[in-house]
Amino acid sequence: MADPNPKTGPDDPNNPYHVSQASRIYFLPNLMTAGNLFCGFVAVIQCIQARLAETAGGEYLGHTSSQHYRSAVWFIFGAAAFDALDGRLARLGGRESLFGAEFDSLADVISFGIAPALMVFFLILSPTQGYEAFRNIGWFLGFVYLLCAAIRLARFNVLTNPLLYRDKHESTKDFIGLPVPAAAATVAALVLFLLYLSENDKSLNRWALALPPLLGLIAILMVSGIRYPSGKKVDLQTKTRLLPFVALLVFIGGVVLFKEIAILCTALGYIFFGLGRHLRRHRRLKNVPNSV
Helix, strand or coil: CCCCCCCCCCCCCCCCCCHHHHCCCCHHHHHHHHHHHHHHHHHHHHHHHHHHHHHCCCEECCEEHHHHHHHHHHHHHHHHHHHHHHHHHHHHHCCCCHHHHHHHHHHHHHHHHHHHHHHHHHHCCCCCCCCHHHCCCHHHHHHHHHHHHHHHHHHHHHHCCCCCCCCHHHCCCEEECCCHHHHHHHHHHHHHHHHHHHHHCHHHHHHHHHHHHHHHHHHHHHCCCCEEECCCCCCCCCCCCHHHHHHHHHHHHHHHHCHHHHHHHHHHHHHHHHHHHHHHHHHHHHHCCCCC
8 A cells, every 4th residue: 555645754753654653642632531531430430429329328428329420420521521622632733643543432432431321220220229121131221332332433433544545425524323422421411301300300200211212222323324413613713693603602591591401402402413314315315316
């Protein structure tokens, strides 16, 4: 295969595909990835502490199980924020590397794979505390979500590898499959909403039964070929019209005032926007007559 960078030779250490350049660690982007990993690790700890609070009779380290789960949710959101920052900082500074991509995916497995799966398992699918209908298969549903998240991350690394040659139609600004951070954010948003409902009306816990089917749908969407907008083109130079700008301000106000409902609606809206757009494209292609 010809050298992908003709200006530098394959043995030149300045070649971005040279081993020394590909393994280079850039401070700010990888610091954000470390923050992502830290948030995911703490979210896992919070889930374990929530389970300990349930078995201890109500509290652990002075906090109830609901408070531990709520903390886990916010740490998952924090991990998503760090994940968004690391890629943008790398692109803005021209400091993308193969090491950064691999490090980011390893952190994502913890923050957006293990942490949400563990939270759902303990909260809804637990073999001792969860609903009886899911006690025997709860661990399997959690594993399926984790497996699909890992496959999604591996596929993303392959598709975005700079050493691969791709046709023009294969280059897209969209994600192929539901992004793992969006999947984890949806699970976390639903858990946050269920915790909000349980604090206001105990009888509304039955809505928790919606979590396992949603977990299955999210797992399928992650490994599907459905395209989702990436938002990578949105930066400080992006222009917009007045109406979208006002809608954004209204949305921010809604998150501040009704965060549990607004965050869940946003997460579900992103999921079903991709599904709806995929169905419209499929229907449009079916209606196009075959050329003779």
